[in-house]
Amino acid sequence: MLEGKKPEFWRWTESNWINPDIGWEEARFITLGIDVGSVSSQAVIMTDGNMYAYGNMRTGADSPNSARNALKFALEKTTLNEDKISYCIGTGYGRVNVPMADRTVTEIACHARGANFFYGSKVRTVLDVGGQDIKAIRCDEKGKVTNFLMNDKCAAGTGRGMEVFADLLSVPIGEVGERSYLVEKEPPAVSSTCVVYAKSEATSLLRKGLSTNEVLAAYCSAMAERIYSLLKRIGIEPEFAITGGMAKNIGVVGRLTKKMGLEPLKTSWDTQLAGAAGAALFGFALCHKRNG
Template identity: 75%
Template sequence: MAEEKKEFWRWTESNWKSPDINWNDAKYMTVGIDVGSVSSQAVIMADGKVMAYGNMRTGSDSPNSARNALKFALEAIGDMPEDRMDYCIGTGYGRVNVPFADRSITEIACHARGANFIYGPQVRTVLDVGGQDIKAIQCDEKGKVTNFLMNDKCAAGTGRGMEVFSDLLGVPIQEVGDRSFEFKGEEPAAVSSTCVVYAKSEATGLLRKGWTKEEVLAAYCKAMAERIYSLVERVGVKAEFAVTGGMAKNRGVMDRVMPFVGLERMKTEWDTQIAGAAGAALFGFALCKKGKGRKK
């Protein structure tokens, strides 16, 4: 009988609620929904403080993914009615497909704002490595973008590429980072191609030549790091340096990017995947305060 196919790329979905915030006390409840190509997040804020969030995989249908992410965040709170929300902003690749959003804002603006919130106002360079794109952003102390580029033409060096590799090698995605350092001797050279499709066939060849999974992972992480840094280089690096998106959780890639950057990357307790949605919710709060919120 055929062995059941395990899906190693499946990262864990999560939701969270702040123990200290009560939605009854808040003046403005704002929501940010980030529908990405691979994951979707909903962040619910009470007067600019994160009250709850949900983080899940994007399905084949953007409106449903947005709804599910919000439902997941609301489940964490438990007793808040959906119509208590004052303003909702959609962002990310699927931002125009968030049916209940009052408006949409690009992920560039939201990620800079979100990184400013998650890491603090010292952040000047934000690297977001998402499911299918890479964003390099410079921002000021308020999280306002001063320079950005987004590469969404080619998925080389992105999260989805890493998912493909974790599946190919049978290494759960959460373990990829650590495992990529578990090789003996010198670090293997980067695979020559960052294109997911070509790198996959290159990896198959290396495995056949007798490379261990760890060595192949190291070689792929290295290639991704080089690709990612080549984009960061164009906007330039200013201290402090922060990473958002799912790839921030993969030290196999990030620990290989940072020597190029020449700085320490900032640390946070927050889930790095919520940066875009957090930024969107903060814009919602700012618009409400300016009296530009929803007409009631």
């Protein structure tokens, strides 16, 4: 029997970019931040603390290779080559396995620094919803962490959970947010945030006759609830910003905004880049410190 390849609904689009207004030749320091996460890897290249180029792609099974591929992807549109880079910082889950890194910095510090750069110095509370963890961070006007919490014990409320739901309901992951709002009446949230329990609960909701969109709404609601409870633990102070892939999911962000009564800041940058951008900025700061 012939069977077509099953579409992968969790797949999101990889991208790379170069800043056409900047030439790297005049830069004093070219720094690189590589964020090897559980799901995605980013390489951000900065020239004297300005965004120059980036690559954003999926993490493979092998961390060193993911780091190399992300860098190659970021360099693709540039005339720059690797040995022009003055300093490289690795961050994220796979940071110890970034072969070109001069040093590593935790993703908590990098996300706070990156959010400060993307959203401005008024950011005080940063939420990062990554592939397999949630980080709630409070920071000062310089992007220095003052209070943080990271939950990577389970995938509840993370991008991985959303991937599982996208796949289960055959909805492309980029459409989950919009579709979760195409419901006449908001259904009650899925009672369990644990991905495995939530999946079986969703299956029984479908059998009860709920539409795909209603089940998505119920899960987005549960995720917002979960994320809100973690944020409350560190205390929410405006302004508030969301980084990581989940910031692109309006279904979760919208419901979280309603719970918090606080609108998150907006940025034109890809929110997934915050960690790598923060790493590149730390690289720049360290170069400065070293060279006076």
